[in-house]
Every structure is written in structure tokens, then in C-alpha cells.
Amino acid sequence: MSETTRLNAWRLGIIFGALLIVEASVRAGWISTFFLAAPTRAVIVLWQQLVHGNALVLTGITLFEIAACLAIATVFGVLAGFFLWRYKLIGTSYETLLAALFSSPIILAYPIFLVTFGRTSAAVIALSSIFGLIPIIITTKGAFQNVNPILLQVGASMNLNRKQMFRHILIPAVAPTIFSGFRLALTYVLKSVLGLEYVAQVGGVGMWLSDAAFKFEVEEVYAGLFGTIILSILFLYLINRGESWFRK
């Protein structure tokens, strides 16, 4: 058995062991079904919602919101990051402001976005884009700033013009770092979109969870929670795979 298989077996053992304990506790009546649904029931409800309910549509809405946020964050973030690198004084000044803004609890300002955009997906997209935008701006600026000067000297010695220098030297040099920023942005956008959907009760999967909690449908709450966790984990897994593929 390879080391990776052994580790994965242990991890799965921990997860399924914990679920088994919960299942046994609920079935034995040690924990009331008023508080906790048996994992098997939650999975069945999730499956029913996927096949007969509108869970797929809601997942589609969430994925659309995430994609829209990432598109906005990537386009504006890369442009702004490049601009901040080109103009050093502004770059140094604004980087601190952006970092301060990012570490403040801006998500609490979501009612402002609800007032501006209405209780729609647009509000979720507008606020969540900020969470993607800032990491991309900062990593793009850092990526351009940290390009090895030897590469630029080599380009100059080969008489490359500005356009060629940008295309053949700068872009390949900055792409991996920008991708790291993109990965970070994706993680934040995912958290923000799902969180806002739940809190503001708009959009996709988060709204479903909120509705279920509002109706005190315990099994549906846990099914929604499972769905959200699976979606988050799947996203992170795909990003990790994408990053390792990109770095090859």
C-alpha cells in the first residue's frame, strides 16, 4: 500500500468513523432527532433534492454567482495590480489601504449592498467580488514587482521591444503568482457567496439552507449543510488540482 493510499484510508476512516458515531447516537435515541439528523437521512434528503427538488438549480445559481465574481475580480484585479506596479508611489500607498480594508469585517456591510442592488444575486456578486478583487490586486502587483531582473536584462540584450518583452518575459514570469492570487480569491469568493446567500436569504445553496432552518426542517438543514460542505471541498480540490496542473 502506497503512503498516499494509507493516509487517505486514515482520513476516510476518521470521517466515516465520526459519521458512524453520530448515526449510532441518533438511532439509539441518545441525541434527539429534533437537534440532529442521522447522516444517512441527510444524504437521502440531499439526493431527493438533487433528483426531484431544485437543488441542482440552486447549485447552478451559486456557481453562476461565483463565476461572475471571479470574472469581475480577475479582469479588474489584474488591471489594477498592473497599474499599482507601474506607478510605484500609488502602488505602495494603496496596497496598505487595500490590506486594511480586506482585514476589516466588510462583509457586515451587506445591508448596504441589499439596499443598492435589491435582494438579488447582484448584491451577492457585488460584495463577494471585493473579496476576490483585493487578493488578485495584491498578488498581481507583487508578481510584477518580483520578476527576476536577470530575465529583463536577457530580454533587453536580445533587443526585444516593449510588446515582446511583455509577452515573452513578463507574462510567463508573473502567471504562476497571479494564479496563486486567483486561487486565494476563489476560496474567499466561495466563502463569501455561500455565507451571504445564507445570511441575506438570496441566491442558491445558501438560501436553501436558510429556508430549511427557517422552517425547522432538521433533515433538510443537515442535507443543505452536507451540500454546502461538499461543494466547498470539491472547489478546493479542483483548485488544488488546477494549480498543480498549471505549475507543470
Add this chain to the structure above:
Amino acid sequence: MELARPHSPGVADKLQTPLGVQALTLLGLVVVWEFIGRAELIFPELFPSITAILQSLWTYVTTPVMMPHLKASLYEVGGAIAIAALAGVPLGILWGSKRSWLDIVEPLILYAAVVPKIVIFPVFILFLGIDVHSKLAVGAIAAFFPISLLTIAGMREVKKVYIDVARTIGATPVQIAKSIYLPAIAGQVFTGIRIGLGAAVTGALLAETKIAKAGLGFMIVEYYGQFRIADMYALLLFIFILASLANWAMKSLFGFLSPMSRKGGDAGMYF
């Protein structure tokens, strides 16, 4: 012959520094906002003037109207950070102390860290009700991940050779913990707690905006419902100032407590 006097920087020179640009930007934003607010150029309900917001903030600071809500939020955030530190630091040390455990557990924690913690709130409501304790639980689980992950990062910095050397010269387990592990992990643990505080504030207050009986987040949503936008902005401003002050105080305190420890970078954005 006239001696060359040392050149003292003028206003224009001072403005051409990062601090000058930041000050100018913030000043510009305030002026533009105030102008828009007074002239009622764009969405007058959405952009009350800065003076109206500051007046509202002054009312909150000088009258006891906010006190029960502030107390509820401070209780939640304080309790959350205490629980998260009490659970996160020992578990981080335990997981980080053995390579084989870390290999198994670390990916699980990293994957769990990505899940937005606010979605677990309905489960806490089922178990703990809609009082302060369910928000405290959300804050605690949000703060747990940065604290435990940074403690693990600190443990990883302890090289095996240090422990071997200490054992060779006859150091006891307590001496090893005090002289090797503690200095190595202190900086990371402190950074973890500081970042955890931010996560706890966001988690607990966001949960308050969903369902609560008291708290600053509860007040924000109440004012949003009553369309008292200037009051809402004033509260948000108050929360941002409070969070920044707490962050600064923790940074200073930890710098004082552990001046020699290796500091983790300002990883706020990474959590």
C-alpha cells in the same frame, strides 16, 4: 560664504510619500461623500452626509443606547476567542508534534477551513437557541482554524535536531517545552489569536445579523429594516474602529510579551 542649509521637506514633498497619498485619498473620499450627501446627487437615502453619520456615531458613543448590544457582542467575541484558543493551541501542538499525525490531519483541517462557518449557524441554533451562545459558537469555530493552523505552522518550525541536542545535554521535557517549543511557536500562536479575533468578530456579528435578540450585528439589521441608513453607517464605522483598535492592541501586547519570537507575517488576508 553662505553655508548650504539642510533641505527640510515641504508640503508637496510630504504629500509625495505613501502616507501623504493615503491621507489625500481618504480626505478626498470624505469630501466627495460629504458633497454627494449634501447635494443629494446620487441615491440620497443611501449616501447620507458624513456629518450626519458622525452625529449619529457621537450619539451612540455618548449615550447608553448601544451599551447592552455592545456588551452582548463583546461577550460573544471574547468567549469565542477564549474557547478557540483553549481548543486550537493544544490541538495544534498535539497535531504538530508528530509528523505522521500531521500528515493525516492537516489536509482535513485545510479543507474544513474553506467551509464558510456561518452556514453551521442553524445547527448551533438547534442546539443552543437564538441567545448569545449560538453566536459565540460560530465565532469560536471561525477563530479555531487560524489559531490551530498557525500553531501547527509554529510546531513545524521546531527542527528535530534542536530536540536531540536538548536531550543529549539532559534537558527535561518541561525544559524542552519552555526553552525550545515555546519560543518557536509563540509568534505564530499570537498571530493566530490575532487573526482569530478578526474571524470571531466577523463570525459572531454576521450571525447576529441573521437571528439575535441583542448585539451590534442585530442593531445593523434593525436599522437596515427601519431604513435608518446614517445610523447603520455609524454602527459599521464603530465596529471597524473597534476591530482595528483590538487588532492594534493585540499586536502591541504580543510584541511586548514576546519581543524575540519569530513573528508570522500579517496573514490576515489568508484566513
